[in-house]
Amino acid sequence: MRTKLTEMLGIEHPVMLAGMGGVSYAPLVATVSEAGGFGCLGASTMTPPQMVEEIREVRRLTDKPFGVDLLTAMPGGIEDQVRMLIEEGASVFVAGLGVPSQVVTMCHDANVIVINMCGKVEHARRAVAAGCDLVVAQGTEAGGHTGTVATMPLVPQIVDAVGAEIPVVAAGGIFDGRGLAAALALGAVGVWVGTRFIATPEARAVPGYKERLIASREDGTVVSRAFSGKTMRVLRNDYTTYFEQNPAELQPFPAQLGRSMGDNAWHLGGGPETEGVDLDKEGLPAGQGTGAIDELIPAAELVRRIVAEAEEAIGRMTATLGAAVAGGASDGGAG
Numbered sequence: 593m594r595t596k597l598t599e600m601l602g603i604e605h606p607v608m609l610a611g612m613g614g615v616s617y618a619p620l621v622a623t624v625s626e627a628g629g630f631g632c633l634g635a636s637t638m639t640p641p642q643m644v645e646e647i648r649e650v651r652r653l654t655d656k657p658f659g660v661d662l663l664t665a666m667p668g669g670i671e672d673q674v675r676m677l678i679e680e681g682a683s684v685f686v687a688g689l690g691v692p693s694q695v696v697t698m699c700h701d702a703n704v705i706v707i708n709m710c711g712k713v714e715h716a717r718r719a720v721a722a723g724c725d726l727v728v729a730q731g732t733e734a735g736g737h738t739g740t741v742a743t744m745p746l747v748p749q750i751v752d753a754v755g756a757e758i759p760v761v762a763a764g765g766i767f768d769g770r771g772l773a774a775a776l777a778l779g780a781v782g783v784w785v786g787t788r789f790i791a792t793p794e795a796r797a798v799p800g801y802k803e804r805l806i807a808s809r810e811d812g813t814v815v816s817r818a819f820s821g822k823t824m825r826v827l828r829n830d831y832t833t834y835f836e837q838n839p840a841e842l843q844p845f846p847a848q849l850g851r852s853m854g855d856n857a858w859h860l861g862g863g864p865e866t867e868g869v870d871l872d873k874e875g876l877p878a879g880q881g882t883g884a885i886d887e888l889i890p891a892a893e894l895v896r897r898i899v900a901e902a903e904e905a906i907g908r909m910t911a912t913l914g915a916a917v918a919g920g921a922s923d924g925g926a927g
């Protein structure tokens with residue numbers, strides 16, 4: 593399945609692993625890239641030395657292209673880390689939470705593609721003005737930090753606003769090949785998938801996170817400021833309910849991160865050996881696709897399934913339309 597995305601990134605399939613902080617570490621990233629998709633390290637929860645170590649591990653595991661995601665809004669700035677990811681050989685830099693204007697030239701001078709996560713049309717316009725090469729239109733269904741507009745209306749509106757200038761990738765609530773087919777129909781050139789990839793053996797996760805995802809239904813998530821101070825979609829639990837009932841205690845980003853860590857409710861970045869995780873308190877970012885997840889699937893198999901299902905869905909649509917046209921013709925012919 594070839595699109596502008598596969599051409600631009602030098603990959604086989606228009607399926608990107610979201611750069612999820614705490615989840616998208618080297619084993620998952622390398623597996624997705626090796627399977628022909630695009631793996632992206634979620635470096636927002638890593639220290640700079642950890643990020644460098646993870647990039648080197650990805651490069652040890654695969655020679656395929658991969659990216660690194662950071663949050664523009666993180667205190668202390670992103671310039672040093674972006675310089676490091678360029679030096680270490682990433683081919684793409686993805687910025688969440690803000691337009692990364694300050695590093696676009698640095699990336700382009702090194703032939704590194706700049707991608708910006710967007711939740712509104714205006715964000716996408718600002719990304720284009722700053723010189724970004726591609727935007728991910730992420731709907732509110734998405735796990736992690738998220739806006740208010742849903743994927744179905746957001747993607748075509750961003751495509752209409754900036755699609756003539758740069759390609760648009762769809763994200764938020766996409767968990768299978770039907771989602772990829774729908775994204776292509778909306779004018780996107782591929783998908784950026786988060787939550788579905790958490791339920792893979794290769795994903796990093798604190799103990800019990802993957803099991804909670806499998807157990808959770810489609811209405812089991814909530815958008816909460818409890819963990820970072822910014823709106824984040826997570827699995828609903830006692831901690832999110834507490835802040836729903838006591839909103840006056842919420843602090844702005846990033847101060848609330850200190851509160852949730854102090855309350856022992858935030859271990860994102862921890863692995864299966866992490867101790868002291870109480871799942872009724874813990875911040876477990878997840879999108880509304882969680883209800884569709886009922887087993888762990890190896891990440892490479894997931895990439896293959898998404899592509900095969902999309903081809904099947906497109907074939908099914910074409911057949912349905914063909915039958916309708918044929919039916920219409922014979923109806924017309926009867927007169």
Ligand SMILES: Cc1cc2nc3c(=O)[nH]c(=O)nc-3n(C[C@H](O)[C@H](O)[C@H](O)COP(=O)(O)O)c2cc1C
Pocket residue numbers: 610611612613614615634635636637661662663687688689709730733734735736737763764765766784785786787788876877878879880881
């Ligand atoms: C556990 C988790 C952590 C995330 N961390 C980040 C992050 O650090 N940077 C970022 O740009 N997006 C982050 N996101 C959002 C994803 O990049 C992506 O847009 C989202 O997962 C897509 O929606 P989906 O989860 O419904 O597939 C995160 C999402 C999850 C579920």
